[in-house]
Amino acid sequence: MTSPILPVQNLGRLYDLPRTRLFSGIPPLEAMLNLEKTLNTSANLFIKRDDCTELTFGGNKVRQLEFYLGEAITQQADTILITGAVQSNFVRLAAAGARKLGMDCHIQLEERVKKSNSDYHKSGNVFLDHLLGATMHSYPVGEDEYGADQQLQTIANELRVDGKTPYIIPLSPEHPPLGALGYVVAAQEILEQLDRQQLEIDEIVVASGSGATHSGLLFGLRALGSNIGVTGICVRRAKGDQMSRISDKCREIATMLDIENPVVNSDIVLDDAFLEPGYGQAGKDCVDAIKLCARTEALILDPTYTGKAMAGFIHRAKSLDTSQSLLFIHTGGAPAIFAYMDDLA
Ligand SMILES: *Cc1c(COP(=O)(O)O)cnc(C)c1O
Numbered sequence: 001m002t003s004p005i006l007p008v009q010n011l012g013r014l015y016d017l018p019r020t021r022l023f024s025g026i027p028p029l030e031a032m033l034n035l036e037k038t039l040n041t042s043a044n045l046f047i048k049r050d051d052c053t054e055l056t057f058g059g060n061k062v063r064q065l066e067f068y069l070g071e072a073i074t075q076q077a078d079t080i081l082i083t084g085a086v087q088s089n090f091v092r093l094a095a096a097g098a099r100k101l102g103m104d105c106h107i108q109l110e111e112r113v114k115k116s117n118s119d120y121h122k123s124g125n126v127f128l129d130h131l132l133g134a135t136m137h138s139y140p141v142g143e144d145e146y147g148a149d150q151q152l153q154t155i156a157n158e159l160r161v162d163g164k165t166p167y168i169i170p171l172s173p174e175h176p177p178l179g180a181l182g183y184v185v186a187a188q189e190i191l192e193q194l195d196r197q198q199l200e201i202d203e204i205v206v207a208s209g210s211g212a213t214h215s216g217l218l219f220g221l222r223a224l225g226s227n228i229g230v231t232g233i234c235v236r237r238a239k240g241d242q243m244s245r246i247s248d249k250c251r252e253i254a255t256m257l258d259i260e261n262p263v264v265n266s267d268i269v270l271d272d273a274f275l276e277p278g279y280g281q282a283g284k285d286c287v288d289a290i291k292l293c294a295r296t297e298a299l300i301l302d303p304t305y306t307g308k309a310m311a312g313f314i315h316r317a318k319s320l321d322t323s324q325s326l327l328f329i330h331t332g333g334a335p336a337i338f339a340y341m342d343d344l345a
Helices: 033-039 060-074 089-100 118-122 125-131 145-161 180-196 212-223 239-257 284-297 306-319 334-339
Strands: 029-031 044-048 079-085 104-110 135-139 166-169 203-208 229-234 269-271 325-329
Touching: 029 180, 033 044, 033 284, 033 306, 060 089, 060 166, 060 180, 060 212, 079 089, 079 145, 089 104, 089 125, 089 334, 104 145, 118 125, 118 334, 125 334, 135 145, 145 166, 180 212, 180 239, 203 212, 203 306, 212 229, 212 239, 229 239, 229 306, 239 269, 284 306, 306 325
Parallel strands: 044 325, 079 104, 079 166, 104 135, 203 229, 203 325, 229 269
Antiparallel strands: 029 044
C-alpha cells in the first residue's frame, strides 16, 4: 500500500514551524501514457507537476521558500538575500516570493558554469530577476559555498547600516536545511493524492542537487510509514559526496522536527550516470530527454535539473521488465531553456 500508514503527528513539529503559503491548490499527479508508449516499456509512468506551483513560473523552490520566507516574516525582515548560479531558479523564485510579500531582494549570481554566451548571462532566469526588480550582485568565483555565503553577510551588514532588516537564505551545508521541510510537506501531499487517485507507486525519481528536495521527500515518506523507493539523479556532484549530503540533511530534518530520523543509509539511492559533462551543462542524454518529453507529453524540462533527472527516469523505465509504477517529480526550471537555446536548437 502506498497510502499513509502513520498519522501526521509523526512529522513532529512540522506544522508548528513558521511557514508562509506561496501557492494554493495541489499540483497534478498524472499518467504519461504517450511517453510510456513511445518507450515501449511495461512500467507505468506518472509525473507530479511541481513545475505548476503557481508563483512566477513555479518549481520545487516555491515549496522550499515557504519555510525560509515564513521565518523571514517572523524576523520582520524587509529584504531577502540569496546566492546561486547565474541561471538559478531558486534565486528567481526568492525574488518573486519577496515581491509577493512586499519585500526587497538582493541576488548574488555565481559564475559556476562555464558558459560564456550572452543568452546564458541575459536571458531566462536572469531576465526575470531584472524584471522582478531585484538588486543584482556578482560573485566571480565558481564553486565556493562558504565564500558566497560570506559575501552575502557583507551585503547584509551594509543593509543593516542603512536601517534595513535583511534575511539571508544561506547556501552552504552547515545551515539547517529549512527548505527540505517543503518536501516533507510534499511527501504527505503525494501520499494523500495517491490514495485519492487509487494509485500505487513503487519508486519516485527526482533530481538531487542541493539535496533539499530529495532528503525532504525521502524523510517525509519514511516518517509517514511509506516505503516507496526514492532515486535521486545527481545533477550537481558525484554519488559519494551526494550520499553524505543527503544523509546529513535527513539527520538535520529530524532535529528540526524533533523526531527520530526514520531514514536509514540503504534508503538513499543515487545515480550519477547523467551528471556529465557537469553542473549546468547538458549532455546528449539530457538533450534527448528534453526533446522526447516535449514531443510526447508537451512537457518542458530544463538542461540543468529536470532534463538529467528525466534521462535517469527513462533509463529506469527501460530497465524494468515488470509492470512497476514510476513517478517523476517535475521540479520546474523551464525559464532556463531560453538561456540554453544553443544546446537545444
Ligand atoms: C534547484 C532545483 C532542483 C534541485 O533541487 P535541490 O533541492 O537543490 O536538490 C531540481 N530542479 C530544479 C528545476 C531546480 O531549480
